Amino acid sequence: MRVLIMGTPVSTHFAPMIPLGWALRASGHEVLVAGQPDIAGAAHAAGLSTAIVGDYFDALEPLTANLPDGKRPIEVGRIRVRDGHWDAVNKIWLIHCRYMVSRYLEFAREWRPDLIVSDPLEFSALVVGGVLGVPTVSHRWGIDPSGNPGQEMARRTMGTLMGRIGLAELPRPALVLDPCPPSLQVPEAPASQPERYIPFNGTGSLPDWALAEPRGRRICVSFGRLTAALNGIPLFQTVIDGLSQIEDTETIVTLEPEYRDQLTSIPDSVRVVDPVPINLFLGTCDAVVHHGGAGTTLTSCAFGLPQVVLPGVADMFVVAERIQQVGAGRMLDEAETQNDPAAVRDAVRAVLEDPAHRKSAEQLRDEIKEMPTPADVVTVLEGLTA
Structure with missing residues (x-):
């Protein structure tokens, strides 16, 4: 054909x-x-x-x-x-x-x-x-x-x-x-x-840090390429501030180099890295925080990871709702909660500590395999x- x-x-x-x-x-x-x-x-x-x-x-x-x-x-x-x-x-x-x-x-x-x-x-x-x-x-x-x-x-x-x-x-x-x-x-x-x-998030090189033993539970933060361009750097900072309050965790944040100097602080528990295909390292992670993009959502599902979704535009709100409705994660779909480090911290802590979220996420992974x-x-x- x-x-x-x-x-x-x-x-x-x-x-x-x-x-x-x-x-x-x-x-x-x-x-x-x-x-x-x-x-x-x-x-x-x-x-x-x-x-x-x-x-x-x-x-x-x-x-x-x-x-x-x-x-x-x-x-x-x-x-x-x-x-x-x-x-x-x-x-x-x-x-x-x-x-x-x-x-x-x-x-x-x-x-x-x-x-x-x-x-x-x-x-x-x-x-x-x-x-x-x-x-x-x-x-x-x-x-x-x-x-x-x-x-x-x-x-x-x-x-x-x-x-x-x-x-x-x-x-x-x-x-x-x-x-x-x-x-x-x-x-x-x-x-x-x-x-x-089939997880495919572009091409790239496997970074050295992905092979190192995580410093505690590893959280991936990936907001795609659109969020930063839509005045989203304060959201990155809010998420970084919130996740730095969770004990025994290492946070990986993917962000283009041109936006890095707009971040006001990066705690020791947070590693900000160049964009890299997340399927290269999600196998080392315990949870994912993202914007509700299709590729990030389904890749997280394919790895059986609980998710916290902070939608910003269009159908991303429906994505967040569906992830929460099936029990595979939590959503923060209001500007007030997205801008609150404590709300982000509590949502991520919940998906890390509530076994029901991981069980639902793993059921999605198994469903994909079939x-x-x-x-x-x-x-x-x-x-x-x-």
Whole structure:
């Protein structure tokens, strides 16, 4: 098969499809990633070839527009989406589709794929598949409250565009792949084909400190690359201050070098390190504090670690809720508690000391191990094009 992988121009939306790309190539299929330059780096780091379509897309712009200096979105009541109201977020990807779909169609007509795999919010992939008459598979990136509502919104509002292209409506995916353990997925998500999550958080070198014996219980703090850029350094400091109050612990904080001098203090029990793929060292950790990103959440689940989630934007609040609801961790989803070192300390201490949290986290790990591998899923995909 010639498989075209498409994705919205956000590397964290694209990354969960990488292990499937590896499995397709290992099975002898041709794989090409088509997208804007924003995801090219992640694709190349994973060893996947790309076709650049369109220009850069600044995913930060909708989040930073008119954001007051020194304030995080949660502190001004913005970008907190929950309770099923996803149109405000998904409208971004609807507009994105309208100006990208013709470019993707032009490219796909020349490359002629047999199968398309895409994240749920790249609506152009469904259009391309419909026009070319090839199956399109939606690949969720994890806990996914927005993908199906987004496609239904596009189906309601894109009638005129579909008519011009020659389609009756936005086509539906031939299959939905889901790397999220079923018990953790939002209950309203439509039925899907499970696919085991394979931890991949980019490439890097195993640091020397990861091989050293931890100085007590080791806590990983990873807020991705977005939090710091959204005025989040005070949040890093709050978490550092709170965790330094927990006895017999060592805290590993990943943070880009350009933000380090904004930290006011780093206690002896805290090690601030350059960003490194967390799957390289989570096996040495006892708990994870993070922002609710899909990759960090599922990687923590794959290692069976309890989590404390401090969400900041969009579906991260739903991620935090689901982790808490299944018992695998705690959430701090209000600015007041996120800015309180004592609240952070108490939440982390709870997941470290309450065996129920670890038991639930280990159940998620075991559930992931029972899911079909990407290699198993390749056989399913081959059946779609037979």
